[in-house]
Each structure stands twice: as structure tokens, then as C-alpha cells.
Amino acid sequence: MHRVVILALEGVYPFELSIPQRIFSVAAGADGEPLYEVLTCGVSRTVRTDADFSITVDHDVDVIATADTVVIPPFTPAGHNPSDWLPAPVAEVLARLRPGVRLVSICTASFVLAAAGLLDNRPATTHWNEADRFRRMFPDVRLDAGVLFTDDGDVLTSAGVASGIDLCLHVVRRNHGAAVAQRVARRCVVPPWREGGQAQYVERPVPAMPDMSTSATRAWALENLHRPITLRELAEHARMSVRTFTRRFREEVGMTPGQWLTRQRVELARRLLESTDLPVDRIAAEAGFGTGASLRQHLTAALGVSPTAYRQTFRVVESVA
Incomplete structure (x- = not known):
């Protein structure tokens, strides 16, 4: 041992x-x-x-x-x-x-x-x-x-x-x-993997312009994960330049917009694998990965398991609990 x-x-x-x-x-x-x-x-x-x-x-x-x-x-x-x-x-x-x-x-x-x-x-x-x-x-x-x-x-x-x-x-x-x-x-009763780094916990002065936060754009992105979302589109939604948006996003979240989007897509795919019987290809489409192969690649990179293995493991855990 x-x-x-x-x-x-x-x-x-x-x-x-x-x-x-x-x-x-x-x-x-x-x-x-x-x-x-x-x-x-x-x-x-x-x-x-x-x-x-x-x-x-x-x-x-x-x-x-x-x-x-x-x-x-x-x-x-x-x-x-x-x-x-x-x-x-x-x-x-x-x-x-x-x-x-x-x-x-x-x-x-x-x-x-x-x-x-x-x-x-x-x-x-x-x-x-x-x-x-x-x-x-x-x-x-x-x-x-x-x-x-x-x-x-x-x-x-x-x-x-x-x-x-x-x-x-x-x-x-x-x-x-x-x-x-x-x-x-x-x-x-803790998350198996937390988003971002500790940058999101660092003390900072309250922003002088609260309306310049990226939070509303993040909320919008979560409602649109099923389709492609570009960095320019995110910046336009936040009414910022791409450079300003990228900098402010990283300050607030602790990762790049692309990294955050991928993490959110993985989390959505996990929830669908846990709670539905949807085929893997359908879940891939709902989470914005496009294909089952892309979903398998990202889920394996993030969690170390395939979508099928993750679904089977979760259900076993739930039945034991």
C-alpha cells in the first residue's frame, strides 16, 4: 500500500x-x-x-x-x-x-x-x-x-x-x-477539478467601471455553448476591443477565454453524460464540440477518461451511493 x-x-x-x-x-x-x-x-x-x-x-x-x-x-x-x-x-x-x-x-x-x-x-x-x-x-x-x-x-x-x-x-x-x-x-463534497487558478482570488481594487466586467458576456456564452463562439464575438458582446476583453477576462477568471470556453463545454458534456441517455454524438453537438471524436479528445484530456467510461463510472457511483 x-x-x-x-x-x-x-x-x-x-x-x-x-x-x-x-x-x-x-x-x-x-x-x-x-x-x-x-x-x-x-x-x-x-x-x-x-x-x-x-x-x-x-x-x-x-x-x-x-x-x-x-x-x-x-x-x-x-x-x-x-x-x-x-x-x-x-x-x-x-x-x-x-x-x-x-x-x-x-x-x-x-x-x-x-x-x-x-x-x-x-x-x-x-x-x-x-x-x-x-x-x-x-x-x-x-x-x-x-x-x-x-x-x-x-x-x-x-x-x-x-x-x-x-x-x-x-x-x-x-x-x-x-x-x-x-x-x-x-x-x-468538493469539486473534482476547479476552474482557473488562484488569480481569481487575488485581492484587487473594485473596478471603477463595473459595466466593464466580462460577467454578462460569460453568462451569454453559457447559453450559447451549442454553437461556435469566436473571441471577436465575445469581445463585441462585451463592447470591448479584443485586446481589452482578453486582458480583463484573464484578470477576472484566471484563464484565457478559449480555455474557459473549453472548460465550460466539458462541464456541460459531463452533466449531460450524468443525467441523460443522449448518444455521445448528440452530447458533443449540444456542448459545442461538433463531433463525438472531438468530445472524446477533450474529455480524455481534461478527465483522463472517455465519455462512455465517464458515464458508466458515474452511474456505478450513484447506484452505490
Whole structure:
């Protein structure tokens, strides 16, 4: 069984600490067998949190050496220097990692991996509010503050707080496929895949001209997914130039208009596969993909399964529920 070890450090954030335990412990195979063993350890058995309580963990850091995946939730460091993110006891723990282990950081725990030199010349992300400080401290890391998570094979990082859920679901999806990840998401009552990146959550001043939002055009596009929609048509509906519309759309949604349209078409196709008996070709037409082959291509790229497999999986899940 794949062993996930969660490293709880002093000042750990309780919510983020609970995410990997909840996601991985729910993951099960077709016969209900657990797919992960999840253990929580600490440098000491009693770990202070950033809330008004401490926790007791059942394992010491020796279990790190047996981990297939190590997850580090965020914590409050002693200061703001790189060394504060990697105190000697934590550096010693990371030195015990066995070759090939997968490292996962949630939120600002990416600072730990960066301080250890594990993110040099690699893609990573962190909470958008800490992005500037991260870049100053670790200029050799290829930080992308606009995404919910990054996957560079054996090192994965997530953006702020709840994006840890997105990343853990991604790990399940990568290990066991989309169907298992979707079952986990349903059990945890979270979306199996969220739109866009964390750019949509970044604080910005209220626009001086609310009528310049792209929201009305997005609503219009959702009513017309069955037919081709061009970027120029979207810009004309919003009464903007193509350049202005594209920039404003990305600021508001966190992705390009084309990416958003494809995502919405996939979501519509999923709903139709789940709730109707329409043939795949008809669903492809309703969702604006044109042909069944195009729908299969996009659904496989987005979810890792064909339309037929998705429909069968959903119905099995519903009958069990």
C-alpha cells in the first residue's frame, strides 16, 4: 500500500494539516480496499498549532524514511529568513527521505522545500499573498503564482489553503485515475477539478467601471455553448476591443477565454453524460464540440477518461451511493 506521511511542524495550520488525511484516507479501489496508508508525524510528539491548541501525533519522524509520499502542510515560522523555514531539526528530517520519494507542499510550505534547495530551477507555487516575498527569497525557483498547483514529477506544490485539496485530488488522479479521484471528491463534497487558478482570488481594487466586467458576456456564452463562439464575438458582446476583453477576462477568471470556453463545454458534456441517455454524438453537438471524436479528445484530456467510461463510472457511483 502506498504510504503517505504528513509532517506536522511547529505552528502548523490545523485546516491544511487535515486535508491530506481526509483526501487520501477516503480513496478506495473498486472493492472498497484502501489505496493509501496515511500517517502523521512530528519532530516532537506534541505539536503546537497556530490556533489555541496543540495536537499529539502517534508517530515520530523515523517514519519519514518509509514514506512513498511526504506532505508538508504550512506553518508559522519563527521569522522571515530562509533559515527560519528550515530549522536544523527539519533539515535533518528531510535528509532521511529515501530516493524517489514524492514531496508535496501545501500553501506556504513551499518555502520549506525552497529553503532546502529542492525547488531550484523547478516550477512551484505558493499562496498569492506571499508570492513577492517568495521570489525575493528564492530567485532560482520558477514561481507561478497564478496556478492552483504545480506538478514536476516528484515535487508538487499547491497555492493557498484549500488548493491543497486540489493538489491531493490530483495526486489520487495521477495514481489511480479520474474515476477514483471523482469518487473521493464526491465523498468529500468538493469539486473534482476547479476552474482557473488562484488569480481569481487575488485581492484587487473594485473596478471603477463595473459595466466593464466580462460577467454578462460569460453568462451569454453559457447559453450559447451549442454553437461556435469566436473571441471577436465575445469581445463585441462585451463592447470591448479584443485586446481589452482578453486582458480583463484573464484578470477576472484566471484563464484565457478559449480555455474557459473549453472548460465550460466539458462541464456541460459531463452533466449531460450524468443525467441523460443522449448518444455521445448528440452530447458533443449540444456542448459545442461538433463531433463525438472531438468530445472524446477533450474529455480524455481534461478527465483522463472517455465519455462512455465517464458515464458508466458515474452511474456505478450513484447506484452505490
